[in-house]
Amino acid sequence: MTAFDTSERRAWAAQADAYARSFGKLCAYPVPRLLDAAGIEAGTRVLDVGTGTGTAAAAACGRGARVAAVDAEPSMVAVATRNAPTADVRLAVLPELPFADDAFDAVIGNFVLNHVGQPRSALKELRRVTRPGGRMALTVWAAPAAAGQTLLGRAVQAAGVGRPAHLPALAPGDDFSRDEQGFAALLAGAGLQDAGCETLVWEHRTTPEEWWGGPAAGIATIGQIVRSQPPEVIEAIKAHFEAMCAEFTDRDGVLVLPHTALMAHGRA
Template identity: 45%
Template sequence: MTAWSVGPLLDAAGVTSGTRVLDVGTGPGIVSREAMRRGADVIALDADPGMAATARANVPGLDVREAILPDLPLPDASFDAVVGNFAINHVSRPDEAVRQFARVLRPAGRLALTCWEMPPSGALSLVAEAIEEAGVAVPDDIPTPPFADLGRPAPFGALLRDAGFADGEASELRWLHEVDAEDWWTTGALARIGTNGVIVSRQDAPTVTRIKTAYDRLATRYATSGGRVALPANALLATGTR
């Protein structure tokens, strides 16, 4: 689903041939791969060693390093562009991370970051709505997502301006993510990833069945054909110039 925003992200950062790019939170490397296809010189970072290894395997020749944001072990003014595709929403101190992004950018360098829009809707809310409809309460120990305050244009743009990006602003991104409904249930509810996955994993079998029944009913709102659904994906793109 996050692959759709790669093009707008790199366009906003002005990534073309010869651009020196830092890809933060590279994940499987899809942003770096497209930047390299454009002729950019890329260094990629990820906090997870396994994900860094995946990026190396997916993008031959990519320089992938391990780092946990906001720590950024790179020299000042060493990049023309810093990009992060849904990375800032995994950072516990986003304000410090953005200041570090500013530090490693050269004068007139560009920053571009994506973040999910809050409150969740469409693709991000389908499993959560099913959990709620099934009468399952969110456990007290489930934290509020660290990016909840950034999921609106004004705070997201302000995050950049507070870090020194005078023209920092955030705009909306909208697209449809078409996927097999059963695959979305498996990755969104049964994979034990994210808030919804943790909640579902704690339930007994009858409760999981009740959640799945609610999910199947709610998913019909987005049905296309052959068991597939077209889920609205709603995100923000923040950009600024150093």
């Protein structure tokens, strides 16, 4: 396990409910497209890796698929079990999965590669459990980020806060280009055939209170940065955030945040 993995486990510990209240609805957007790209239908044996609160697993169950789901965080496993009661939900940490070779017709992962320290090793493991001819579909956040994705980070920077030393970034040798070509090449390098990638663009509608709730609860890297600051600095970050929200607030007071993700897919 890398230092990045250890940091991720610490950041997400017991955070399932807070995630569901804040960033969960944002991350649910690509799920229908993800299931379509993986060819998920009635009877398909599916693995949802990094299931989080079980949104994709529940959607796959709704299509009549035979679903297994895993997550590295126990609180996520508990919530996913409630949200997708017909799925086989287990605790497991990439790149080691408790399944036999060729166990699944399709593997999906919604933003899971954003949270693993060795994406290539993770992909090889996902390829191992996918049967020959089976499909894989995965999402990551695109870089450079869309304007809505940078709002919280801009507020942190405006308060003069940098990334703390205790939050390691992905090692350069483990990273990959977060664009269509780079993501497709990552899948091809793991042995997937017909690897391709497309960009997903949408506007996430939320409220300033809900959006601030994520970092205030310590969700994700941005939340770990915010929560590591003294109270007066947190208040400064929040003040900058509230001022910057005006750029994205419509006449009804709704926060409209443009987001961009990548969805890559291929065949084992």
